[in-house]
Amino acid sequence: QLQLQESGPGLVKPSETLSLTCTVSGGSISSSSYYWGWIRQPPGKGLEWIGSVYYSGTTFYKPSLKSRVTISADPSKDQFSLKLNSVTAADTAVFYCARLTFGGVIDPWGQGTLVTVSS
């Protein structure tokens, strides 16, 4: 079955760029039926959709994060990536990658990876 796995540094310094990659197995991100997205969850808090990418490279971002976020797709590797720049402690969170339908249904999810912003 389709599985997603996040990877990347668990610690990022303030003002630097957070970079994560999601590797998809058991399927292809080149499907025309789905988007691929990132969701984050600060410790003890709720979920926040960050943005999504279509295999063609078309992207959609949460308006309040748009100026700091870049999401890209690499269909040749069945991977998609997140870059969040100018991070602060408020960006500390568990980051999940996931598959989304056009109606915003999120399934399945990766297991999540904790990224801490600290000097």
Next chain:
Amino acid sequence: QSALTQPPSASGSPGQSVTISCTGTSSDIGGYNYVSWYQQHPGKAPKLLIYEVNERPSGVPNRFSGSKSGNTASLTVSGLQAGDEADYYCSSYAGSNNVVFGGGTKLTVL
């Protein structure tokens, strides 16, 4: 694009039913039949429970049901079990391929 509003907590005894509400606006819940609900146990990734207001993915018990009226969606858990104790999140399509979440509800089984 504001977060959807959920009660922070809900509770019920085993065997009882509990309903969790999720209130949005005409730009999200009220404008589309794309409301989803997710269950999250501590330390785990969220799991899809309900999609498109009232559809259940394969494997989700029919004790979980969803509904919507106007700008408010609801999740009902019937026949509460100890394993239902978790955080529950609603989400809605908000146009232009945007997704908005609720703040989450912690369900306690007494």
